[in-house]
Amino acid sequence: MPHPFIPYGRQSVSEADIEAVCAVLRSDWLTQGPTLPRFEAGVAARCGAAHAVAVNSATSALHLACLALGLGPGDTLWTSPNTFVASANCARYCGALVDFVDIDPKSYNLCPVALERKLERAAQTGSLPKVLVPVHFSGQPCAMERIAELAAAYGVRVVEDASHAIGASYQEEPVGNCRYSDLTVFSFHPVKIVTTGEGGMLLTQSPELNERLVRLRSHGITRDPALMEGEPDGDWYYQQLELGFNYRMTDLQAALGLSQLERLEEFVERRRLLAERYRELLEGLPLVLPWQASEARSAWHLFVVRLDPERARLTRRQLFDQLRQAGVGVNVHYQPVHTQPYYRRLGFAPGMFPQAEAYYAQALTLPLYPGLEEAQQDRVVGLVREALS
Structure with missing residues (x-):
């Protein structure tokens, strides 16, 4: 099933x-x-x-x-x-x-x-x-x-x-x-x-x-x-x-x-716990995990990893497709705005903001929301680990 x-x-x-x-x-x-x-x-x-x-x-x-x-x-x-x-x-x-x-x-x-x-x-x-x-x-x-x-x-x-x-x-x-x-x-x-x-x-x-x-x-x-x-x-x-x-x-x-x-603090705390659990479970994989500034506490709307191209044996597209086919709704946030056709018609072009473009080429958003169960998170991590092993 x-x-x-x-x-x-x-x-x-x-x-x-x-x-x-x-x-x-x-x-x-x-x-x-x-x-x-x-x-x-x-x-x-x-x-x-x-x-x-x-x-x-x-x-x-x-x-x-x-x-x-x-x-x-x-x-x-x-x-x-x-x-x-x-x-x-x-x-x-x-x-x-x-x-x-x-x-x-x-x-x-x-x-x-x-x-x-x-x-x-x-x-x-x-x-x-x-x-x-x-x-x-x-x-x-x-x-x-x-x-x-x-x-x-x-x-x-x-x-x-x-x-x-x-x-x-x-x-x-x-x-x-x-x-x-x-x-x-x-x-x-x-x-x-x-x-x-x-x-x-x-x-x-x-x-x-x-x-x-x-x-x-x-x-x-x-x-x-x-x-x-x-x-x-x-x-x-x-x-x-x-x-x-x-x-x-x-x-x-x-x-x-x-x-x-009324549940704002509950929502954010659950997201933080899931984010920390991701960090522990994904440690050692060819991924760059989210960095956090010392003076800030994230609300963890997204959990975004970057695929390390030097250590990974597949591309971001391949990893994305494998996870989607397995029923995991990974996503990518965001395509750099300046590369959109509308903004390219205004004079922008690829290569103008290299850090954003390098990030986009490697980024993958993993599921994260308060109702995500630990068993579901384990499944996501297991599929990521299987694909990258």
Whole structure:
């Protein structure tokens, strides 16, 4: 009898989660009700942020972050090539240019040394970016203190793409407190740490950014008389102050997120235990195991290994195919954004960011999620060991 398929990631939905959603279905408010602000307040409190704005996806959150910081035509955004395309696409939505900063070969995050060199060159040519988006890849925080120092020295605004990293910490403080950034973005896609089905959130310490984000997520509309031009006609009255979007999160999604938030520490601890177990079981194989910075604690959204081409007897593609055929849903994160056809048409080409490309050629994501049983993990490791032996 074949073994059940083991995905690389999967949501963990409890009966309490289901009941929380059903309670909203039985209520008077399916959207724009009281559950959404409770979810926002819960995330803000756990992360130490003054403000949180929930939206319908992390992609929407990145778009609004760029708009709130004034990114537009003639401006440039820099990000990591080792990320999902949304980290770069958000600039294109605003009519801005995109460029990339190569990754650190140990953390796979945006490299502060490469950033410093690129900023120095850009200052000399008058081509500094307006916004920088460091990505906390796989749940491990970037070297944010150094990144923030460099950004401040050159007048660059910072948005942390922490789509992988709710529950992670940096310098013993939670990711999301925006100590080293203007804004932080979380994702609540089903394979992430906690889920709302689809969804995202922006966090900030700035009341001005918060006010604009709230307006932008809902058509650019305000009902606040203090912000209106002229006097309101009555209690029904609203004004559209700018071009916004319908990026709202429903109360149904917020209820699921609020319930999931109660298990955030449980989810992250289970992921950490499984990651440590992978380290022990994979030791000695021709693999480069994930490296962790001393000042950071990963949320372990992903467990990514690199196949050592000098010691392995097969290619990454062969290993990937063997595991998939055996029912193990390994994956690859990420194809370097600059090699995608859309970005190649904008002038990027293979060879421009060699560290990201070298990493991609060897990377393989193994299954990791709270519901992964140790027997399933043993099976994954056994198949990897068999293929590499």
